[in-house]
Amino acid sequence: MAQHILNAVALGSVYLVFALGMALAWSTIGILNFAHGATFMFSAFTAHVVTQHVALPMPAVVLVAVAAGALIATLTQVLAFGPIMRRATDHRSAELRILIGGIGVAAIPLAIAERVTASAPFGFRGSTYQAQVFEIAGLRMTTTVLVIVVAGIGIGVGVWRWLATSRQGLALRAIGVDSETASLMGVDRSTLALGTMATAGALAGLAGALLTFQLGAIAPASGDQLLIKAFAIVVLGGLGSMGGVIVGAFVLAGAETFVLAMNQGTWVDAVSFGLIFAVLLLRPQGLFGRKEVRRT
Amino acid sequence: MIDWYFSHIVLIQSTLTTLLLALSVQVPLRAGVFSFAGVGCYGIGGYIAAIGMVHYGLSTATAILLAAVAGGVVAYALGLLIQRLTGLYLAMATVAFTLIISVLVVNGGDLTGGAAGLFGALGMLDTGHLLAVAAVVVAALTFTELGPLGRRVEAVREDPELASAMGINVARYRRATFAVSGVLGGLAGSMTVLLRSTVTPDDINFHLVVLALTIIIVGGSRSWIGALVGTVIFVWMPEMLAFVGEWEDVVYGVLVAAAAVYLPGGVTGAVVDGYRTYRRKRRETADSPPDAPPPQPAAAAVGGDS
Amino acid sequence: MVSGTVEDVGEARDAAATECVLRAADVAVHFGGVKAVDGVSIELTAGRIFGVLGPNGSGKSTLLAALTRLVPLTRGSLEFEGRRYDTVRPHTIAARGVARTFQTVRILPGRTVFDNVALGAESAGSAGKAERSRARQRVRTAIERTGLAGKERHRPDELSYGYQRRVEIARAIASEPTLLLLDEPTAGMNRQERDDITGLLGDLRGEGLTQLLIEHDVQMMVEACDHLFAMNFGELIAGGEPEAVVRHPAVQEAYLGTQGRAHA
Numbered sequence: 004m005a006q007h008i009l010n011a012v013a014l015g016s017v018y019l020v021f022a023l024g025m026a027l028a029w030s031t032i033g034i035l036n037f038a039h040g041a042t043f044m045f046s047a048f049t050a051h052v053v054t055q056h057v058a059l060p061m062p063a064v065v066l067v068a069v070a071a072g073a074l075i076a077t078l079t080q081v082l083a084f085g086p087i088m089r090r091a092t093d094h095r096s097a098e099l100r101i102l103i104g105g106i107g108v109a110a111i112p113l114a115i116a117e118r119v120t121a122s123a124p125f126g127f128r129g130s131t132y133q134a135q136v137f138e139i140a141g142l143r144m145t146t147t148v149l150v151i152v153v154a155g156i157g158i159g160v161g162v163w164r165w166l167a168t169s170r171q172g173l174a175l176r177a178i179g180v181d182s183e184t185a186s187l188m189g190v191d192r193s194t195l196a197l198g199t200m201a202t203a204g205a206l207a208g209l210a211g212a213l214l215t216f217q218l219g220a221i222a223p224a225s226g227d228q229l230l231i232k233a234f235a236i237v238v239l240g241g242l243g244s245m246g247g248v249i250v251g252a253f254v255l256a257g258a259e260t261f262v263l264a265m266n267q268g269t270w271v272d273a274v275s276f277g278l279i280f281a282v283l284l285l286r287p288q289g290l291f292g293r294k295e296v297r298r299t
Numbered sequence: 300m301i302d303w304y305f306s307h308i309v310l311i312q313s314t315l316t317t318l319l320l321a322l323s324v325q326v327p328l329r330a331g332v333f334s335f336a337g338v339g340c341y342g343i344g345g346y347i348a349a350i351g352m353v354h355y356g357l358s359t360a361t362a363i364l365l366a367a368v369a370g371g372v373v374a375y376a377l378g379l380l381i382q383r384l385t386g387l388y389l390a391m392a393t394v395a396f397t398l399i400i401s402v403l404v405v406n407g408g409d410l411t412g413g414a415a416g417l418f419g420a421l422g423m424l425d426t427g428h429l430l431a432v433a434a435v436v437v438a439a440l441t442f443t444e445l446g447p448l449g450r451r452v453e454a455v456r457e458d459p460e461l462a463s464a465m466g467i468n469v470a471r472y473r474r475a476t477f478a479v480s481g482v483l484g485g486l487a488g489s490m491t492v493l494l495r496s497t498v499t500p501d502d503i504n505f506h507l508v509v510l511a512l513t514i515i516i517v518g519g520s521r522s523w524i525g526a527l528v529g530t531v532i533f534v535w536m537p538e539m540l541a542f543v544g545e546w547e548d549v550v551y552g553v554l555v556a557a558a559a560v561y562l563p564g565g566v567t568g569a570v571v572d573g574y575r576t577y578r579r580k581r582r583e584t585a586d587s588p589p590d591a592p593p594p595q596p597a598a599a600a601v602g603g604d605s
Numbered sequence: 606m607v608s609g610t611v612e613d614v615g616e617a618r619d620a621a622a623t624e625c626v627l628r629a630a631d632v633a634v635h636f637g638g639v640k641a642v643d644g645v646s647i648e649l650t651a652g653r654i655f656g657v658l659g660p661n662g663s664g665k666s667t668l669l670a671a672l673t674r675l676v677p678l679t680r681g682s683l684e685f686e687g688r689r690y691d692t693v694r695p696h697t698i699a700a701r702g703v704a705r706t707f708q709t710v711r712i713l714p715g716r717t718v719f720d721n722v723a724l725g726a727e728s729a730g731s732a733g734k735a736e737r738s739r740a741r742q743r744v745r746t747a748i749e750r751t752g753l754a755g756k757e758r759h760r761p762d763e764l765s766y767g768y769q770r771r772v773e774i775a776r777a778i779a780s781e782p783t784l785l786l787l788d789e790p791t792a793g794m795n796r797q798e799r800d801d802i803t804g805l806l807g808d809l810r811g812e813g814l815t816q817l818l819i820e821h822d823v824q825m826m827v828e829a830c831d832h833l834f835a836m837n838f839g840e841l842i843a844g845g846e847p848e849a850v851v852r853h854p855a856v857q858e859a860y861l862g863t864q865g866r867a868h869a
Contacts, residue, residue: 227506
């Protein structure tokens with residue numbers, strides 16, 4: 004039982020880091036980035052390629068992935084989302100075109116990674132990092148899990164508090180709630196959008212490195228699956244609530260681990276899909292979302 | 300010509316079924332309903348047709364009809380359930396609905412064949428049948444695009460509040476688009492499966508949703524012509540991009556992203572806009588000599604009106 | 606609400622004699638803690654032009670939204686031609702013959718003037734062939750009367766703001782309504798255009814069309830309306846003959862008061 008809980012916490016931490024990036028961009032600058040999953044995957048892939056040539060320690064591998072994620076997301080913003088936001092006449096068409104733009108952008112890194120790896124899973128075998136197994140109170144635990152949980156919860160709480168209390172956080176939330184007021188406050192929307200996207204991309208990169216370390220390898224196609232799970236997490240927590248993302252990530256991970264533990268593996272995916280559906284039906288604003296923040 | 304037809308028959312048939320799939324997403328979108336329920340009904344229709352033929356020995360026509368009706372009923376019921384959602388939330392709820400179907404059929408036991416799917420559901424279908432169905436669908440949709448109905452659908456999309464102030468029952472139009480998209484999805488799914496003779500849970504995936512959406516956005520979302528243009532582009536692209544070889548998917552991604560940025564109305568939208576600008580220019584040059592005498596103030600007054 | 610403010614001198618007799626088209630009783634619309642409209646009662650009798658006067662933010666447009674069921678009532682009742690309608694959906698009351706224009710121009714951007722006006726003419730009818738030709742006729746008449754002739758094939762982005770407003774009005778009258786509600790129909794128009802529109806409204810009254818006009822332009826309202834209501838802070842502060850309403854101390858206060866503040 005305790006082992007299952009530990010697994011759920013580790014899984015939830017990776018979900019959290021990934022979903023946090025998606026929620027950050029969506030709830031503040033209004034970009035639901037469909038290339039977030041591809042960014043996640045390609046960051047890990049970049050680190051994989053680097054470790055094939057240089058034997059890096061774990062922190063350096065993570066750093067490479069984070070930098071790659073930030074770079075991909077920045078490029079996405081500069082080349083696709085930025086131009087769309089400047090050209091769109093109304094919110095609805097912008098939303099749709101950002102969705103499509105993200106889908107198009109996502110296809111590019113996926114195609115490159117699939118071609119290089121022939122769609123086979125890749126990992127960080129070239130890294131100098133070796134996971135240590137140890138036991139605490141009868142729980143088998145690896146250093147990888149420890150790093151993931153500490154990083155996940157640390158960053159989750161950090162982003163949540165930063166957004167809630169710092170000046171930049173306030174500016175970001177102002178844009179999410181009311182872009183007109185935000186511009187009156189002297190917030191430069193495009194600079195903030197770029198910074199937010201870079202941060203979101205860095206989080207995707209971090210999630211990619213962490214998950215690859217934990218699983219040993221990930222497949223190029225794993226980004227898409229994670230994207231829908233992250234959507235379920237954001238919807239469950241409530242758009243605009245970072246605390247909600249933290250709760251949502253662990254609830255989803257817990258539910259999936261529970262379904263797996265009951266030997267119902269073929270139903271695991273139904274958890275996130277069902278969650279999306281049920282939450283939207285019964286409580287569209289999510290657990291912690293406020294109605295007025297909700298974008299439609 | 301005959302040789303070309305037979306060597307491309309799979310592509311031709313898949314163009315027609317993919318067109319129906321794309322229309323199942325376009326019809327609701329045209330009324331401002333961002334729903335992928337049609338893609339879920341594609342899965343439902345495919346499985347119903349396969350189950351009907353494999354387990355119950357239905358005829359091809361009966362299986363397809365059953366699939367279309369089931370798709371319409373399921374989508375309509377879904378529409379009733381989630382009619383209060385809008386925008387991305389509605390989109391994702393219907394994506395979730397679609398993906399849940401793939402999980403359901405994995406766990407459907409002997410009825411759905413589990414993860415392996417169903418085999419041996421080969422229907423008596425040829426390109427002529429597909430063309431006939433597509434023609435009927437396109438004719439019916441043309442009716443909803445032109446004239447009074449077309450205007451009302453457009454009002455429901457562009458400004459629902461205005462539409463209701465014009466006496467249009469917006470909720471009813473929205474529910475109707477769910478039913479229509481279900482029927483189209485059911486048709487597309489059942490015909491695809493009966494052509495291929497197999498269906499597996501992997502056939503109902505997120506990429507199908509992405510494909511349907513990109514077809515419409517790149518082709519054009521306002522008319523079935525846009526869906527047709529988009530379908531032709533994406534079904535035939537592998538063939539046309541043969542020269543770029545292994546980088547085909549990269550080119551695909553670049554094209555989709557570029558269309559999102561530069562072609563808000565899709566390929567057809569760009570063509571229509573271009574034609575309109577051309578016609579307006581011609582009209583202005585044709586109109587101005589008799590209308591606007593040489594003195595500048597008069598010309599300025601005309602300009603002020605336009 | 607009006608009681609004790611302005612007496613409907615000489616009008617009570619007419620009102621009793623003519624049929625009441627719309628009756629709103631104690632209508633309130635609250636958004637959270639904001640009382641946009643609070644306890645407004647009005648009666649509109651057939652074949653006259655009524656006006657609601659008030660400074661910006663006094664609740665005029667919200668009142669109109671409430672009368673057309675576009676916002677839910679917090680309290681009160683609505684009656685059109687003797688039938689309650691405070692629970693029906695907006696399209697139902699529109700189909701019964703209440704047409705409206707919007708304060709901001711709301712026309713379909715991708716459609717021609719003809720198509721936009723046709724939207725009003727057709728929604729009322731069915732798809733029969735005879736009905737369709739009648740609808741076409743209504744569209745043509747509406748286009749003529751609003752001075753849009755010759756611009757049928759133009760698209761909204763080819764029209765000046767004043768002409769876009771005319772499309773709004775044409776669309777509303779093309780449905781041949783029993784009651785026409787106009788939200789600042791002449792905003793952004795020049796003097797000549799404004800006179801055209803008030804002339805048109807007068808003609809429509811001559812044909813028996815009941816109208817409710819919303820404006821903050823006092824002079825125009827006095828010229829155009831048979832009966833005025835004045836609103837401020839969501840409540841009716843006066844009602845009656847235009848000249849009398851404008852002279853009413855509460856109305857003077859609402860206008861001069863806010864203007865005084867604005868200048869200070």
